[in-house]
Amino acid sequence: MKALLCTAFGPLEQLTVQEVASPKPGPKQVLIDIKAAALNFPDALMVQGLYQVKPPLPFSPGAEFAGVITEVGAEVKRYKIGDRVIAYGLGGFAEEAVSDAERIMPLPPGMDFDAGAAFVLTYCTSLHGLRDCGRLQAGETLLVLGAAGGVGVAAIEIGKAMGARVIAAASSDAKLALCKQLGADETINYTTENLRDRINELTAKRGVDVVYDPVGGPYTEPAVRGMAWGGRLLVIGFAAGEIPKIAINHLLLKERSLVGVYWGDSVRHNPQQHFNNVKQLLEWFAEGKVKPVISERVPLSGATAAMARLASRQVMGKVVVMPEA
Numbered sequence: 001m002k003a004l005l006c007t008a009f010g011p012l013e014q015l016t017v018q019e020v021a022s023p024k025p026g027p028k029q030v031l032i033d034i035k036a037a038a039l040n041f042p043d044a045l046m047v048q049g050l051y052q053v054k055p056p057l058p059f060s061p062g063a064e065f066a067g068v069i070t071e072v073g074a075e076v077k078r079y080k081i082g083d084r085v086i087a088y089g090l091g092g093f094a095e096e097a098v099s100d101a102e103r104i105m106p107l108p109p110g111m112d113f114d115a116g117a118a119f120v121l122t123y124c125t126s127l128h129g130l131r132d133c134g135r136l137q138a139g140e141t142l143l144v145l146g147a148a149g150g151v152g153v154a155a156i157e158i159g160k161a162m163g164a165r166v167i168a169a170a171s172s173d174a175k176l177a178l179c180k181q182l183g184a185d186e187t188i189n190y191t192t193e194n195l196r197d198r199i200n201e202l203t204a205k206r207g208v209d210v211v212y213d214p215v216g217g218p219y220t221e222p223a224v225r226g227m228a229w230g231g232r233l234l235v236i237g238f239a240a241g242e243i244p245k246i247a248i249n250h251l252l253l254k255e256r257s258l259v260g261v262y263w264g265d266s267v268r269h270n271p272q273q274h275f276n277n278v279k280q281l282l283e284w285f286a287e288g289k290v291k292p293v294i295s296e297r298v299p300l301s302g303a304t305a306a307m308a309r310l311a312s313r314q315v316m317g318k319v320v321v322m323p324e325a
């Protein structure tokens with residue numbers, strides 16, 4: 001089978017598509033014929049050795065994918081050959097991958113492989129952040145930074161589904177047009193407008209209740225200072241490349257909090273909470289309230305170039321890699 005391989009941590013250009021042996025599932029695993037895999041920012045960090053998780057070399061990146069089960073481990077009872085499933089883990093940028101049975105779920109009715117591939121990691125991160133960590137309430141105001149990116153789009157849709165007023169912030173008018181289309185109530189172009197001033201303007205100086213921050217860099221401090229009494233800033237990631245340092249007097253003055261969010265580990269710590277979140281997301285999907293935005297479909301040979309576009313702010317929504325294309 002063909003797989004995009006990382007044989008040494010380094011620049012994206014060192015990734016190559018190679019012919020490798022099909023992986024063998026262990027007793028608690030299944031083998032999946034991959035139909036679609038979605039790209040995420042951590043993929044680009046991981047192959048460069050810049051992510052908190054460093055898999056043993058060589059490995060194929062690709063943390064969320066969807067496909068059909070072609071082999072089942074001896075101890076797996078819930079799935080059978082031919083089942084259409086969604087998986088998260090590693091190895092999605094390949095024609096086949098093994099996955100632990102506990103990390104897969106059936107592809108829901110009405111969801112195609114592309115949407116399935118772009119669903120679990122992205123949407124579960126945003127729901128876990130907003131509901132479990134941020135305690136977002138209906139009627140509160142949510143500010144989403146990097147709002148046209150993968151987890152940002154999911155945060156807009158989930159924020160609206162939870163009854164919040166959503167302010168979307170991004171770097172271009174084209175990105176903000178997408179955010180509006182997805183239901184954002186207001187927008188801020190943080191490359192041409194002053195973020196703090198616009199927050200004040202849009203909230204009549206009260207500030208926002210929750211900030212969803214997958215970007216970091218220069219945007220976090222004005223967002224913290226633009227939070228209302230009791231505001232919560234969700235630390236999702238640092239796509240801007242710089243981990244901001246915040247003077248904690250900004251927290252004391254209005255009883256604000258910074259809240260870390262690490263969806264992957266939260267699933268291990270609280271599997272029931274994850275189960276409840278997936279159930280909620282499937283209900284919203286069936287009601288049309290959440291739906292992955294797929295902006296590009298690329299073959300395996302185009303995955304590296306797509307990763308480079310993602311890492312340089314040129315992507316909106318999700319890019320899906322189609323191994324059989």
Ligand SMILES: NC(=O)c1ccc[n+]([C@@H]2O[C@H](COP(=O)([O-])OP(=O)(O)OC[C@H]3O[C@@H](n4cnc5c(N)ncnc54)[C@H](OP(=O)(O)O)[C@@H]3O)[C@@H](O)[C@H]2O)c1
Pocket residue numbers: 039040041042121125146147148149150151152169170171172175214215235236237238239240241261262263264310311312313315317
């Ligand atoms: N904590 C968790 O559990 C968890 C789970 C999944 C992902 N994450 C993190 O969330 C972040 C976003 O992931 P994603 O897959 O949604 O990525 P993405 O689709 O690339 O979105 C990130 C957004 O960040 C903004 N950005 C600002 N400066 C940037 C720069 N210098 N380079 C690249 N992007 C920049 C871009 O929007 P503008 O151009 O509009 O600024 C971009 O749309 C990553 O840091 C990732 O590691 C965390």
